[in-house]
Amino acid sequence: MSGAELAAILVIALVAAASPGPATLAISATSMAQGRRVGLALASGVLTGSLMWSSSAALGLAALMAAHGWLIEAFRYVAGAYLLWLAWRSARSAMQSRAPLAVETPAAVRAAYLRGLGLHLTNPKAIFFFGALYTVGLPVGATAADVLTIFLSIACLSATVFLGYAVLFSLAPARRVYARARRLFEAVAATLFGVAGLSLLLRRTA
Structure with a gap:
């Protein structure tokens, strides 16, 4: 595998990871609302889910799941329900006149990690993305070392x-902006989570 081929794969992975979506929205909102430690915990949960899907695809398990439509359908409904639950949480926060007390207790950190993990493990798009990345994206004649290189590079990215x-949105300027417009941020988050959840639940499959 050449350096150019690896770079092309990483550019695709970067666009997929950094583009706006439920995961990045949850990380940024949590970091602004609850601080760096909780934000990093949620981001770590998302990262763990991403690595689990990536390793599954590298081993061929994601392609096997994609071949069984009922598994993808089950994931679709679970993911939609989970996103609607996140929308309800954000909407409830938006309706509160005073911001909830931001705490960084071990329980809050653990809950944030599990929330991030659940968010990414119930993302049907991750199955198809990593499945395509390790099948279509792999160059012809790729070795086990090439697959490991891709996996580790995507993990670092x-x-x-x-x-x-998490670090960026937990900085003081971002948190000050959030404090001034907290209810607006939460309302936008509730809307985006709700739209994403409903789009999954109402999507028709071929």
């Missing part, structure tokens, strides 16, 4: 993106 979002 994903860690940089997800943890970087």
Whole structure:
């Protein structure tokens, strides 16, 4: 595998990881609302889910799941319900006149990690993305070392993106902006989570 081929794969992975979506939205909103430690915990959960799907695809398990439509359908409904639950949480926060107390207790950190993990493990798009990446994206004649190189490179890239979002949005200027417009941020988050969840639940499959 040449350096150019690896670079092309990483560019695709970067666009997929960094583009706006439920995961990046959750990381940025949580980091602004609850601080760096909780934001990093949620980002770590998202990263763990990403690595699990990536390793599954590298081993051929994602392609096997994609071949069984009922598994994807089950994931679609679970993901839609989970996104609607996140929308309800954000909507409830938006309706509160005072911001909830931001705490960084071990329980809050653990809950954030599990929320991030659940968010990415119930993402049907991740199955298809990593499945395509390791099948269509792999150059002809790729060796086990090439697959391992891609996996580790994507892991480093994903860690940089997800943890970087948490650090960026937990900075004082971002948190001050959030404090002034908290209810607006939460309302936007509720809308986006709700739209994403409903689009999954109402999507028709061929």
